Amino acid sequence: MVLSAPRRHADLAALLLFAAWVGFLAFGGLSRAELVRLGDDFHAGRLHWPTDALRVLRAYPADDGDIRRAWAYCRATLGRSYSTFYVRTPEQWQAAFAHGDLGQPEAWPEVTPPAPLRPWRDFLVEYPPGFFLAALPPALLARTAEGYRTLFVLEMGAFTLLGLWLAERLRRRQTDAPAPSALRWGIVFAVLVGLVVTHRTDALVLLELIALVAAAADGRPVLAGALTALLLWTKGVPALAAVPLLLPWVSSKRWADLRRWTLAAAAAATLLFLPVFALAGPGLLTAVRYQQERPVQVESTPAAVLGLLRTAAPSLAAPVESHGATGVEGPGAPVAATLFELLLLASWVLVAWRARNSRAVGALGSGAMTVLVLWMVLGRVFSPQFLVWVLPLAALTGALQGRRALAAFAGVCLLSQAVYPGAYASLKDMAPWACALVLLRNVALGAWTVATFSRLVPRTLTTAPGAPPAPVG
Numbered sequence: 001m002v003l004s005a006p007r008r009h010a011d012l013a014a015l016l017l018f019a020a021w022v023g024f025l026a027f028g029g030l031s032r033a034e035l036v037r038l039g040d041d042f043h044a045g046r047l048h049w050p051t052d053a054l055r056v057l058r059a060y061p062a063d064d065g066d067i068r069r070a071w072a073y074c075r076a077t078l079g080r081s082y083s084t085f086y087v088r089t090p091e092q093w094q095a096a097f098a099h100g101d102l103g104q105p106e107a108w109p110e111v112t113p114p115a116p117l118r119p120w121r122d123f124l125v126e127y128p129p130g131f132f133l134a135a136l137p138p139a140l141l142a143r144t145a146e147g148y149r150t151l152f153v154l155e156m157g158a159f160t161l162l163g164l165w166l167a168e169r170l171r172r173r174q175t176d177a178p179a180p181s182a183l184r185w186g187i188v189f190a191v192l193v194g195l196v197v198t199h200r201t202d203a204l205v206l207l208e209l210i211a212l213v214a215a216a217a218d219g220r221p222v223l224a225g226a227l228t229a230l231l232l233w234t235k236g237v238p239a240l241a242a243v244p245l246l247l248p249w250v251s252s253k254r255w256a257d258l259r260r261w262t263l264a265a266a267a268a269a270t271l272l273f274l275p276v277f278a279l280a281g282p283g284l285l286t287a288v289r290y291q292q293e294r295p296v297q298v299e300s301t302p303a304a305v306l307g308l309l310r311t312a313a314p315s316l317a318a319p320v321e322s323h324g325a326t327g328v329e330g331p332g333a334p335v336a337a338t339l340f341e342l343l344l345l346a347s348w349v350l351v352a353w354r355a356r357n358s359r360a361v362g363a364l365g366s367g368a369m370t371v372l373v374l375w376m377v378l379g380r381v382f383s384p385q386f387l388v389w390v391l392p393l394a395a396l397t398g399a400l401q402g403r404r405a406l407a408a409f410a411g412v413c414l415l416s417q418a419v420y421p422g423a424y425a426s427l428k429d430m431a432p433w434a435c436a437l438v439l440l441r442n443v444a445l446g447a448w449t450v451a452t453f454s455r456l457v458p459r460t461l462t463t464a465p466g467a468p469p470a471p472v473g
Contacts, residue, residue, distance in 0.1 A: 007181070014184040015161075021191050022157035025198050026150045029061030032068075036106060063421060064149050066200050068105065071148045073125055074132070074139030079116035084108045087123045090286050097322045120280035120287050126324055127201070129276040129284075130234030134159075134201040156203035160190055160391070163207040166214055167392035171399050173217075174361040179399050185406045186395035192413035193387060196420065200385040205235045210392040213368055216245040217361045221257040225264025233272040237375060238389055244355040244367030251356045295320060295327030298427055299419060300382045301442045302336035303328040307435025319430050325383065326428045337380040344378035354457055362400040362456040369393040370453045377446040384420035387413070387445070397452050409448055415441040 030038065038055055041047050047056070072086035085108035088096075096102050119125045119132070138151035164186035171182040190197045197203060208231050215224040224245065232239035242265075249258050276284060296303050298319060306317040306328060316332035348371065355367040369390045376382045398406040419427070419434075419441050427434040 010184060011181065014181075014187045017191065018157070018161060018187045022153060022198060025061045025195055026153040026157070028058055029064070029146075029149065030055070030058045031146055032062070032106075035059055035062045060421075061153075061195060063195060064199055065105075067149050067152050068145055069126075070131070070135040070152065070201070071139060071142075071145050073119065073123075074136050076113065076117040076123060077119055077132070077136070078139065079113055081110045081112040083110055087117070089122075090124045090290055093124055093290075093323075097320075100321065102321060118279055118283075120276075120283035122283075124283075124290060125287060126291070128233060128236050129272070130204070130230065131201055133234065134204040153198040156198040156201070159203040159207045160197055160388075161187075163203070163210045163392045164190070164395060166207075166210045167396040170210075170214055170217065170361050170365070171396050174400060180403050180406055182392070182395040182399040185399060185410075186392055188410055189391045189395060189413050192410055192417060193391065194417040194421070196385040197388050197391075200388070202235070202385040202388040205231065205238050205389045206391060208234060209238055209241055209368065209389055210396075212241060213245065213361075213365050213393065217364055219257070221249075221261040222264040225261040225266075226268040228261070228265045229268035229272060232269060235389075238372060240371050240375065241368035244351065244358075244371055245364055247352060247356040247367075248359045248364075252359075290323065294323040294325070294381060295329050296333045296337050296380045297382055298326040298328055298430065299384065299438055300337075300340075300380055301377055301439065302333070302340045302380060303430075304435045304439040304442065306330070306332050306336055307430040308432055308439070310430065311432050317430070319428060321428075328430070340378045341380065344374055347374045347378065351453065354453075354459065358457045360456075362397055363458070365393045366397045366449075366453045366456040369397065370449050373445060373449040377442040382442070384416060387416050397456055401452065401455060405448075405452065412441065412444050412448055415444060 034055075038047075038052075038059055041052070068083070069086045072082045075082035076087045083105060085103060085105040117123055125131065134155065135152070138148050138155055142148035142151055164183050167186055168181060168183035171179065208227055212224060212227040212231065215227055224242070228239055228242040231241070246258065246261065249261070296306075298307075303317070309332065310316045310318075313332075315330065317328045317330035320327050320329045351367065351370050351374070355363070355370075358364060358367055372386075372390055376386050394409050395406075398409050415437070419438055423431075423434040423437050427438065
């Protein structure tokens with residue numbers, strides 16, 4: 001498909017916008033020391049407008065706690081000096097949670113180990129093994145924490161752009177008719193979601209997920225199986241997206257291709273996980289149990305509902321700092337979480353039933369996105385960066401519907417940034433207005449996704465059983 005001059009110019013403008021945004025996040029932030037001084041000035045009432053406006057603006061890219069955690073993990077793994085605030089054993093973290101005092105990163109010393117530390121065995125890593133696939137390369141090149149942040153942001157920006165390009169490639173293969181660009185709108189989404197796109201490793205998940213959808217749409221079972229294993233190794237939960245992609249092959253009785261997908265996934269998972277088990281030993285299972293013990297997260301729908309209800313019944317729930325995030329504990333938390341998880345299971349069954357006959361690119365992308373978004377908005381954990389996973393899928397499926405759907409998802413992205421970092425300080429105290437904002441974001445995201453799924457996924461079989469997937473070229 002040959003692009004017209006106006007579309008080429010629009011693509012160039014979008015790429016320049018993305019480059020400027022990522023450049024600001026990579027190079028425009030304050031150093032850690034400057035950020036601490038800014039915080040002290042703020043609490044002391046020494047900030048003045050407009051004199052300090054630029055300092056406040058530059059504080060936005062400096063919200064890099066997760067990047068500094070990655071820096072510490074990588075430095076410890078390489079045998080270099082690291083911050084002891086981030087590098088602790090599971091027992092040390094549990095003791096800190098029990099005392100309710102995690103401390104401040106600046107107050108903890110840096111130490112140089114006599115030998116490289118082994119992740120999961122010698123210290124707790126909060127992420128699956130594939131985390132190091134994204135976090136380690138910048139650490140091999142950087143010499144300072146600020147330099148690492150710059151390289152890390154540029155790397156995540158590159159992953160994001162590549163994922164959006166794949167989404168646009170799939171969109172063009174779905175239809176030759178004039179349609180909005182998934183690449184351009186995906187860039188808009190990435191900017192509106194904010195720094196979580198580049199300040200976490202989830203952009204790697206974004207890329208792997210859209211690549212999995214592309215492999216399934218192309219009818220490449222071996223590649224799809226390998227990507228399923230890679231998603232499991234990188235983040236865990238996003239591998240669930242493989243289920244709605246597999247179902248049309250089951251309904252078409254493509255047993256040979258299903259065997260190839262399954263065998264490739266099993267072989268890739270073995271190759272990926274065995275070295276990690278050899279390195280970490282039982283420490284990897286300890287990390288899994290650590291994640292299972294997480295309380296209901298404050299950005300989740302159950303927590304948002306409890307935050308509103310506690311205005312009338314304060315004993316229902318209370319915020320707690322635990323497991324690297326703000327959680328919610330109290331008698332109402334397990335009840336609310338269980339009710340929403342039952343709704344999640346029922347929703348998954350309905351999605352699976354309808355997705356079993358869906359073979360077009362848009363239907364496959366929507367099915368994969370719906371499974372994950374339902375987990376986000378009905379589960380007990382919803383971190384702001386999870387939305388990053390599905391940005392290319394939202395751009396693809398939104399472009400197949402039209403500009404109104406794309407504009408609506410852009411509003412969801414704005415709401416997400418309003419939640420984090422906008423309202424997060426109030427959300428940590430479960431302020432009712434902040435909980436209402438979370439509930440609005442989650443309902444809007446779920447409603448958009450389900451509405452898109454209902455439009456793009458047909459109710460009836462579109463090709464005869466045993467036929468190959470619908471052509472996308």
